[in-house]
Structures are given as structure tokens and as C-alpha cells.
Amino acid sequence: MQFQLAPNVFEKTTYTTTFVTDLIEDIKSLKIPNQGITHEELVISYGSQFCDLTKQIKQSNPYLFPYSVKDPSKKLVADNIDKLQFLVLDIDDSCTIEQFIKCNTDYKYYLHTTSTHRVAGVDKFRVIFPIAEPMDIADAISRKTAIQDYFSFGGETYLDTSFLIKGRGFVVPVELEHFFEYETQTSNILDLSSFAKGASSVKSTGKKVDAIEGMDDSPEVMKLAQVYIDACENSVITVNNRKCSRNDAFFFLHVEIAKHRVSEEFQIALAHKMNWDQKRNTVEKTVDEARKYCRGIDISALKKKSTNYKVETKKVTYLQADDVQIKDGKKHLLTATTGTGKTTLVLDKMDRKVIFAAPLNSIVEQQALSRDCATLIGCSGVLPASDKITCSYNALIALLDKNDLSDYLIVLDEFHRVLSDGFRLDVMSGLIERLKVKSYTVLCMSGTFDPTHLDCFKFDYHFDFKADRPTREITVLETTGTLDNALVRFLKHLSPSSNNLVLFDDKKKALAIQKALSNIEVISSDSKEDDCHKQILALGEIKGTVITTQVLLEGINLKGIDNIIIVANKYWSEEQIVQFYERDRGRSSKCYLVKKPTKDFESYIPDAYKEKEYQNQFYDEVNNLGVDKLKLLGARDVEKLIRIDGGQVYMNLLYPYHKQKSAMDIANFRKGLTFEKYDYSLTADVESISSLTVAALDKVKNLSQEVMSQSYAQAVEKALNRERYDEDHDSVFNMVTLLLDNGFDKEEVRKIALKRNELTVYKDRLLSADQTLEKAIYKQFVVGEFYTAIDAKAIITKAVTNSPQITVRVNPNHYLKILNRYFHIKRKPTKKGVGIVSIREVHNAQI
Missing domain, CATH: 3.40.50.300 (P-loop containing nucleotide triphosphate hydrolases)
Known part of the structure; x- marks a missing residue:
């Protein structure tokens, strides 16, 4: 194995070739000592991430080129570059060193920090992977997308996208003050050929896809093989909605065949049968790569029901x-x-x-x-x-x-x-x-x-x-207006003496409808102590019209219901709909489904319903990421996907099935709700109800906003007394409590909370206090003066260089947000800037 070493990037025509017996040890030996520039000096002199902090280093340090050359007597130019000898990854943000080490344990590599490490508050480092065999540089570049996908979190790569450019060199490691290096203990060498070419990528989990007994005889497998056998030499073959040449289709068809969990011996024999014209001489290798491509896939046994x-x-x-x-x-x-x-x-x-x-x-x-x-x-x-x-x-x-x-x-x-x-x-x-x-x-x-x-x-x-029960009919009502307005109109035409149970899973709009119509009760998670809720549970009877969210969805015995109405503001599954209609055990009530019309092209049945691919791939990513880094995924419902117990991560095995089953139910729902197995049928004549002509219903939207405002005000008052209102307002409780804990009295907090954004500003100020920056800003900005965004940027940037804890952003408007933490400001619509109205004082802060 060999690579090139040049004095610096400007003289890469005067390279020397170095032959390597132990790649990592030789690269480590190239480290050069600190040349008098320390990490602290970089921070003080340059201070922000958009400055060129390494210009001095790059002009004098040697450069490493991970290639061999075709002709050692010629210059190191693009045409002379032959094969990639090792893979170099450049990582500047979005991934910490700790995170990378935790997520990558399968292959041998050497990691070292670069000169800008932690200068702007983020880890910057380089990772060098030896590879199983040297690879033509063009072949390696064709696999770039797959490599980026492999080194990623939540679908986004953390690599510098220029890591694999023909002719790119990398500065030899420099031992600055904060230098860090790490070498894995494994002896496994990365095989670049396992990464797919083009836009597709391979998820490597360390083993090929396992076979399931009996799947070799699957007719779907033989059908896929026949597609290739019947195709002409220059024909275009569609594989999984992708149009491929006959040559490419051979690989992607074998990926689809591998997904059926056939045995490797059977697939190789089938591949030889498909290669009847002997146009391919790498049949075994293609099958091997196709099965590696499916490493992360574990097909469910749904095809062979127990x-x-x-x-x-x-x-x-x-x-x-x-x-x-x-x-x-x-x-x-x-x-x-x-x-x-x-x-x-x-x-x-x-x-x-x-x-x-x-x-x-x-x-x-x-x-x-x-x-x-x-x-x-x-x-x-x-x-x-x-x-x-x-x-x-x-x-x-x-x-x-x-x-x-x-x-x-x-x-x-x-x-x-x-x-x-x-x-x-x-x-x-x-x-x-x-x-x-x-x-x-x-x-x-x-x-x-x-x-x-x-x-x-x-x-x-x-x-x-x-x-043994008679079939129950469901009347589907399609509305041309909004669902809440349609529901109001529908309820107004029901008999005043009727008992009606309504499922409308939008609490705020349900409360708004309660204001628009009289004699309506709303039962939600907040209704535990309401007399109406207690009476329903005790007597098992509905009196008048009751709108419920999920509380009375299932398992509650009810009687005396005249009408059951589901408002499909979300796509309800078959099980949910049946369970709700079965609250009336005597089957004497009329059933209605109020929904918006759907179009034919919205109907679909996803392939994910047949497989557990989503489940396994997600768990592998989460498990590799580690417990302490899960928040970086940015998933709002990550707690639904995984469970943490004693520092270990467990996949919620049911969640993918829920997603897949719901997807199938959505498909059925959009196609018309076929409920034969539950003894339900839909009425043949679908009515249409329009809410456009009912002027009084225009209030509902405004009432909804009014209800939200009232809820917010009640949440603030509860928080002032150290009480929680509900889960939706937990952030309000936390921010109000923070102010009270920092010496604000109730009247001060109430005044601040009247403007909801003010709570966030005070929270940021209290939790992100930086006295050095605070003093500098109060010294530089004058009350009564006007500052443009550019002015604010210049002043704050200068202050931040002496406060490394703060990361300064490039967008000038960010600096106006920083000002808002320390001053009451007033924006001027005619000019891009703000006027300083007064100092925003915070209790217990040393100014």
C-alpha cells in the first residue's frame, strides 16, 4: 500500500511516495509538533467560526494524499492519480468525537483532531480507515452517497461532503494544545466494495441476510427472475419503481430476491440460470453484494402465518x-x-x-x-x-x-x-x-x-x-367545508331530546363547539373530576350530546345512545371505529362517519406492511447512537419508539407494527371502509353536508382561539400557585416556576407572562447567563440609541471573542435576538435594526 506526501498543498507536484506496511502507525508517525500556535491563541485572535483560523498552518505543513499514482515520474495531477489507498473522513460539526467512537466499532480506524478543534465550540476531527483493497478513484467516488448514508444520523450525514474528491489532500496531524487521537482495537478492515454505487446505499450491520426455510419455493422469487430472463439485451427493466439497464437490473433484482430471505445456495443457482447468455462473469460476487445490501432487512414471517x-x-x-x-x-x-x-x-x-x-x-x-x-x-x-x-x-x-x-x-x-x-x-x-x-x-x-x-x-x-348479530349500517357524510363546522350543523339538526356520543379528537375545537351550541358536554383527559364524567361511568348512560376525545373510545359500557358520530379529522383505523360504535351494546343507535372527501390517487397499500425492515434499521441506529445522544435525533416521539431501562436501549417492538397496520387501515379507510368481518356495512348513498351557508358557524374558529387564550391564562395562574394545568402547558409552568425561583414576585411574573415570548426571553437569560458577555454588552450598547443588525453583529462579535462559551452565528438577525435577552428593544419596520428602550434586569444577576 502506498500514498503520497507533499510539502504543502501549493507544491503537490513535488510529492514523495511512501510505502506503508502498517498504515495507521506510519500516519501517526507523520505528526508534527506544535509550531507555536496554541488553541487559546486561535480563539482570542479569530474568535468566530467564519474566520480562516488555519491559514498559517496550511501554508507550512505537509499534506497527505490517500492515493497511489500511475506514473511515479510524473506530477501529482488528476490524470496521474490511480487508486485510493485508504478512506479519509473530514468531520467539522453535527457529530462529536465521543459520538463517532460509540457509533463506529466494527472497523479499524485512526482518529485525530484538526487545528480548528473546539475553536468554535464544536469537535473537528479526521478519521482514517484502511481499506481491504485499493480501489480505482472513480469507482470510489461513485460510492460516495452510500458512504455518506452509512455515516449519518437521522437521515443526514455528518461528513464534510468534499471528503472524497479526486486530488484532495489533508493536512498532516498537528499536535496543538488540545490535540486528541484514538485508534480502534478491532482488526476488521473496511471493504469499500460493500457500498452500493449511485444513489443507493448499504446499511452494514456485520452479517448477510439470514435465510428462512421454505422461501426458496416462493413464486414471487421465480417471477422476479423471469423478468430478467425474458428481457431483451438492450431493454429497460423496472425494478422497485426504478428504471434500470439490463446490466444494473441484474444486481437490483437480486436485492429484491434476497429480501425474500431465500438461501444463498439457491440464489446463486438461480443467478446462473438467469445468466443463460453468459454475459456476466461475476455471478457469485453479485449475489454476495446483493445479500450484503440487505443486511439491515429482516422480513417478517407474515408471509407464512403461524x-x-x-x-x-x-x-x-x-x-x-x-x-x-x-x-x-x-x-x-x-x-x-x-x-x-x-x-x-x-x-x-x-x-x-x-x-x-x-x-x-x-x-x-x-x-x-x-x-x-x-x-x-x-x-x-x-x-x-x-x-x-x-x-x-x-x-x-x-x-x-x-x-x-x-x-x-x-x-x-x-x-x-x-x-x-x-x-x-x-x-x-x-x-x-x-x-x-x-x-x-x-x-x-x-x-x-x-x-x-x-x-x-x-x-x-x-x-x-x-x-350472532345483525349487520349494522354506517352512514358516511362527506363535507365540503371544515369538519368542525360540519359537525355543528349536523348536531343542530338532531332531535333536542336525543342522546348522542361524538368522537372528535381535537379538545380545543370541541370546547369551541361547546360554546357555539348549548347543552353539550366535552369529556377529555381533563374531565376526571367532572360530575358528568362520573355520572357516565357510574350509570353507563349518555344524556344529551357528549363530545369525547379518546376517553370513551373503548371498553366503557354505555346504553341509551340514539346516535354515534365519528368526526374523522384523523384517519381512524378499523379497530378504533368498530370499538367506538360498539359502545352501544344493543346496536339500536344510528352510526355516522363525518369526513372530508378523498381522491382515488390518495389510496395506497404500503409495502412496509409486509416487512419489519423499518423496525430493525431504526433500532440499529438508535442502539449505535447510545442513550446519552438520543436527543440529537430530533424525534419528537422518540420515547414511543424506544424504551430506556438501566442505561440500556430497548426497541418498542410494537411501534413499527402500529405504523404499518395503521398505514393499511388508512388505505382501507380511504378506499371506503370495508367492515364485512365486523358485521358492518356502509350505506350505499353517501350524503353531502356543506357548512358554507351557515353564517353563525364562522364563530367557531375565533372561539377556538379564544379557548386557547383562556387555557393559557389559566395555566399561568395555576403556575403562579405552583400547580400544573395540563401537559400541553408544562413549558409555561416550568418558565413561570423558574422566574419565581429567581426572586420575581407574582405580579412581575404575571406581567411578563401576558406576552408569551417574554417568558422565553427571561428563561434564556436566566439559564444562559454569561457575566463576561453581559458586562461587555451593557458597556457597548446605549439606551435610547438605534442599532442596525450589522452594527449589533460587529459589537457582539467583538465581545464574544472574549467569551468562548457563546457560538456566534453568521446571520445578523441572530445578534438582534441576543440583544433582546439583555434589553427591551423596539424594531423599526422602515429600517433593519432596533432601538434600545431599556435594560432588561434579571434578579440575582451581577451587572
Whole structure:
């Protein structure tokens, strides 16, 4: 192996060739000592990241070129560059050294910091990978996109995009004051040929895709092979919606074949059969690369549904004790039509110790009102002295963590949540993992659960019952206006004496509708102490019109309902819709679905429904990233995707299935909601309701804003008394509490909170206090004066050079935001700048 070394970039025609026996050791030996420029001097002299901090170093230090040359007697120019001898990565931000080391443990490399490391507050370093074989530079560049994808977080690469340019050199490591180096202990060498060419990339997880027995005979595989066999020599072949030449199609078709988890021996034999014209002489290599390309893919066994779920359905009116035979230490599944008495069976008819867990507290509360059994909603983990216990899923997790529940039958009610609902999905995943650890006796119950869609939890016994009931009709109402206005108009035309249950999962708009119409109750997560909510749970009756979010979605016994209305402001799954309509056990109510019209092109059935590819790839990325760096993903719902326990990361195995199952349900929903398996049918004539002619309904939008303002004001008042209002306003509580803790009195805080942005400004000021910068800014800026953005930038930049903790941004408007932290400012629309009105004083700050 060889590479080129030049005195500096301006003289790279006078290079010398160095032959390397131990690449990393030789490169480490090229380090040059500090030439009198220290890290501290760089910060003081240049101070901001948009200055050229390394010009002095680059003009005098040697340059490293990771290539061999075609002719050693000629200059080191682009035409003379032959093969890439090792891979050099340049990383300037978006990834810390600690993060890189944690995420990259598979291959041998040497890492060293560059001269600008930490100058602007971020890690800047270079990583050198030896490669298995020298590669033609053009071939290496063709794999650049795949390399960038491999070294990435959340879909964005952290590499300097110019890392792989023909002729680029890299400054030899310089031992500055803050120099850092690291070498991996593994002996595995990176194989650049495993990265795909073009726009596609390979996710390397260390092994080829595993085969599944029986998949070699899959007709889909033979169909893919026949596509290539039947194609003419110069024809274009479409593979996975990509148009390819016949030559490229050979590789991508084998990627698709590998996804079916066929054996490698079978795939090689099939590849030779496809190569009937002997145009390809690298058949085995192509198959090997295709199977490596699929390393991150683990196809679900959904194509071969497990036989232990084939249970003949038995028609019943109500379930009896001998219908479900419970075996100790086994996992049981009970699927039965809603209203056939599943809860009554386990709590009243079974003569054994039972812990009955439900996903919603309202379900637990209703059972507690109608039965003499212990109720546990909190998460104390204290086991009540009772043979029959009802609790939430959260409470059950606490019980499992602190007690041995082997003597109990653990019942999970509304088990379809694992597939059809994202609510508390992280709880469901953690709960199932705990139940898999020991041989607990478990009974999962649902009226709408399809066990073949859950691959991570196997049942020993499945009892399936169906009630003999007439088909229920659903009337679909399509609106040309907004859904909230359409709902108001629809409710106005219902009989004033009717009892109506409405599912509208938008609490703010529901409260606005409550103001627009009289005699409407809104039941949401905030309604636990409302008399109306308590009465519904105690009596199981709806009086008047009740709009609910998810609280009465399922598991609640109700009667006396005349109309059930779902407002589809989101795409509800089949399970959710059926569960909600089944709140009326007598099937005497009329069912309506209010939705916006959908177009044919919006209908789709995603391929992800068939595979677990998303699940495995996401978990690999998260697991490599590490617990302490997860926030860098920027995922708002990352806690739904993963679970952290004792410093370890666990994938919520149910979440990908939820996404995939919901995607399938959306497809069905948009195509018209076919509910034959639930004994539901849609009315043939779809009505249209238009809200455009109802002038009074224009108030709803304004009322919604009014409700939001009132909620914010109430949240502030609660926070002033050290009380939380609700989860949506936790940030308000935190900021108000911060001001109170820093010596502000209630009146001061109330005045600040009237302008919501002011709370954020004061929070930044208190949490990001920098006395050096503060003193400099108060000294430089004068109250009453006007400053343009450029003026502010110049003054603050000068101040920041003496305050390395602050990262200065290039955009001048950022400096006006910094001013806003320290002064009350007034922007002038005619000029790009601000006037300093007064000093923004903060308690306990030393000015």
C-alpha cells in the first residue's frame, strides 16, 4: 500500500511516495509538533467560526494524499492519480468525537483532531480507515452517497461532503494544545466494495441476510427472475419503481430476491440460470453484494402465518366459565365480539386470583364502581390484599417490577391497542417485554385483534368467539367545508331530546363547539373530576350530546345512545371505529362517519406492511447512537419508539407494527371502509353536508382561539400557585416556576407572562447567563440609541471573542435576538435594526 506526501498543498507536484506496511502507525508517525500556535491563541485572535483560523498552518505543513499514482515520474495531477489507498473522513460539526467512537466499532480506524478543534465550540476531527483493497478513484467516488448514508444520523450525514474528491489532500496531524487521537482495537478492515454505487446505499450491520426455510419455493422469487430472463439485451427493466439497464437490473433484482430471505445456495443457482447468455462473469460476487445490501432487512414471517392461530370460531350469546380453559404459565388470547361478556367472565365467573389491567383509567374506574374489587391506578407497586384487582397498564408494570405475580391470572383488556392505536404504545411494549421474561399466566382480550400481525408475542392458546348479530349500517357524510363546522350543523339538526356520543379528537375545537351550541358536554383527559364524567361511568348512560376525545373510545359500557358520530379529522383505523360504535351494546343507535372527501390517487397499500425492515434499521441506529445522544435525533416521539431501562436501549417492538397496520387501515379507510368481518356495512348513498351557508358557524374558529387564550391564562395562574394545568402547558409552568425561583414576585411574573415570548426571553437569560458577555454588552450598547443588525453583529462579535462559551452565528438577525435577552428593544419596520428602550434586569444577576 502506498500514498503520497507533499510539502504543502501549493507544491503537490513535488510529492514523495511512501510505502506503508502498517498504515495507521506510519500516519501517526507523520505528526508534527506544535509550531507555536496554541488553541487559546486561535480563539482570542479569530474568535468566530467564519474566520480562516488555519491559514498559517496550511501554508507550512505537509499534506497527505490517500492515493497511489500511475506514473511515479510524473506530477501529482488528476490524470496521474490511480487508486485510493485508504478512506479519509473530514468531520467539522453535527457529530462529536465521543459520538463517532460509540457509533463506529466494527472497523479499524485512526482518529485525530484538526487545528480548528473546539475553536468554535464544536469537535473537528479526521478519521482514517484502511481499506481491504485499493480501489480505482472513480469507482470510489461513485460510492460516495452510500458512504455518506452509512455515516449519518437521522437521515443526514455528518461528513464534510468534499471528503472524497479526486486530488484532495489533508493536512498532516498537528499536535496543538488540545490535540486528541484514538485508534480502534478491532482488526476488521473496511471493504469499500460493500457500498452500493449511485444513489443507493448499504446499511452494514456485520452479517448477510439470514435465510428462512421454505422461501426458496416462493413464486414471487421465480417471477422476479423471469423478468430478467425474458428481457431483451438492450431493454429497460423496472425494478422497485426504478428504471434500470439490463446490466444494473441484474444486481437490483437480486436485492429484491434476497429480501425474500431465500438461501444463498439457491440464489446463486438461480443467478446462473438467469445468466443463460453468459454475459456476466461475476455471478457469485453479485449475489454476495446483493445479500450484503440487505443486511439491515429482516422480513417478517407474515408471509407464512403461524398455524397456532387457526382456531374455529364459536358463536355465543354470552361467554361462560368453561368456554375459556386457562393453563397455568401459558399465554392465552381471547377474541370475542364486543358485548359478549369478556370482563364479566374474568372478574365474576372465574374462581381464581385475577389482576385485570386496562389501557384507560376510565375503564378501571367504571369496573370499580360496579364491582367489589381492589382498584389500583397509581404506580406504587404495592400489591393489594385482594383476589380480584383492577388496575391501569402503568400500575401493572409497577406491580410486575416489585412483586411475584405467578399466582394471578394477568388479564390485558383491549389488547388490540398494540396494533391499532399509538396511545401509550411505549407502555404496551414495556409491558409485553416483562410478561415474556417469566412464565406468567396471561390472558389477552379484545374484540378486534388480529394475532397474525404480532410477531413478537406468541400465544399458546387462542379462543375465538363471535356473537350472532345483525349487520349494522354506517352512514358516511362527506363535507365540503371544515369538519368542525360540519359537525355543528349536523348536531343542530338532531332531535333536542336525543342522546348522542361524538368522537372528535381535537379538545380545543370541541370546547369551541361547546360554546357555539348549548347543552353539550366535552369529556377529555381533563374531565376526571367532572360530575358528568362520573355520572357516565357510574350509570353507563349518555344524556344529551357528549363530545369525547379518546376517553370513551373503548371498553366503557354505555346504553341509551340514539346516535354515534365519528368526526374523522384523523384517519381512524378499523379497530378504533368498530370499538367506538360498539359502545352501544344493543346496536339500536344510528352510526355516522363525518369526513372530508378523498381522491382515488390518495389510496395506497404500503409495502412496509409486509416487512419489519423499518423496525430493525431504526433500532440499529438508535442502539449505535447510545442513550446519552438520543436527543440529537430530533424525534419528537422518540420515547414511543424506544424504551430506556438501566442505561440500556430497548426497541418498542410494537411501534413499527402500529405504523404499518395503521398505514393499511388508512388505505382501507380511504378506499371506503370495508367492515364485512365486523358485521358492518356502509350505506350505499353517501350524503353531502356543506357548512358554507351557515353564517353563525364562522364563530367557531375565533372561539377556538379564544379557548386557547383562556387555557393559557389559566395555566399561568395555576403556575403562579405552583400547580400544573395540563401537559400541553408544562413549558409555561416550568418558565413561570423558574422566574419565581429567581426572586420575581407574582405580579412581575404575571406581567411578563401576558406576552408569551417574554417568558422565553427571561428563561434564556436566566439559564444562559454569561457575566463576561453581559458586562461587555451593557458597556457597548446605549439606551435610547438605534442599532442596525450589522452594527449589533460587529459589537457582539467583538465581545464574544472574549467569551468562548457563546457560538456566534453568521446571520445578523441572530445578534438582534441576543440583544433582546439583555434589553427591551423596539424594531423599526422602515429600517433593519432596533432601538434600545431599556435594560432588561434579571434578579440575582451581577451587572
